[in-house]
Amino acid sequence: MSNLTTELDHRLQAYLRSVSLREPSLYQRLREETARLPEHNFQIAPEQGQFLALLVELMGARRILEIGSFTGYSALWMAGAMPEDGRMLCCDVNSAWTGIARRYWNEAGLGDRIELRLAPAMDTLDGLLADGACGTFDLAFIDADKANYVHYYRRCLRLVRQGGLICLDNTLWSGRVADPDDHAPETEAIRAFNALVHEDPAVTLSLVPIGDGLTLVRKR
Structure with a gap:
């Protein structure tokens, strides 16, 4: 028994x-x-993908928003867990990576459930808000440039419904957020987000130590 989270070495991870x-x-x-790409570390761990799919099932989520899709792995898990009438909107700016994503989405029979918008995510989010999409999403997953995490979060908080969920990846940042000597811009951006959401009375919060840290935020 332990009152601390068990650390995962390679053997325990494999188990x-x-x-x-x-x-x-x-x-x-x-x-x-994806593992053959230079940017392969952008992809979430498989157990994290499965966890996101479980959240989608538990919520019965029908409208999902993803910011930062890379090669489409997380979207596969979430879209595959939606009901048949579910729809997912994915935001990215890289046509090469999302070209891989489209192949697998289509092969999985999920291509008609997933809309991809190749544009800066902030533009897409602001467009959704301008079009009256406030409160229309059940779940949002943010896994994109860290400098904009606070901005993405604030917009997603308006776009998800009451009781909806926002999930944000990399919030432990390989432990660098706890290093007082690390003042890299991305580290500071994640620290700023973590501090902001910790004090936000509009949400219920849990930072889950899965993958590189997954923050779950439920809109009250």
Whole structure:
């Protein structure tokens, strides 16, 4: 028994996946193709994808917003867990990465559920707000440039419904947020977000130590 979170070494990580992970072979193929890219570390861990899918199922989420889709792995998990009438809107700026995503989304039979907007996410979010989309999303997943986390969060807080969920990746930032000597701009941006949401009375909060840290924010 312990009152501290168990640290995962490689052996325990492998055991966790062996008794928990149910990754479809198509998802695994996408993960393996992405692993050959120089930016492969942008992709979430498979157990984190499965956790996001569980959240979608628990919420019965039908409208999902994703900011930062990379090669589409997290979107596969979430869109695959939606009901058939569910729809997902993905925001990214890289056509090469999302070209890979589209291939796998279509192969999974999810292409008609996922709309991809290739544009700066801030423009897409502001456009949604201007079009009256406040309170229309069940869940938002933010995994993009860290400098804009606070801005993305504030907009998503308006776009998700009451009781909706915002999930933000990389909020432990490989432990660098706890290093007092690390003042890199991205580290400071994540610290600023973590401090902001910790004091936000409009939400319920939990930072889950899965992957690189996943913050869950429920709009009250």
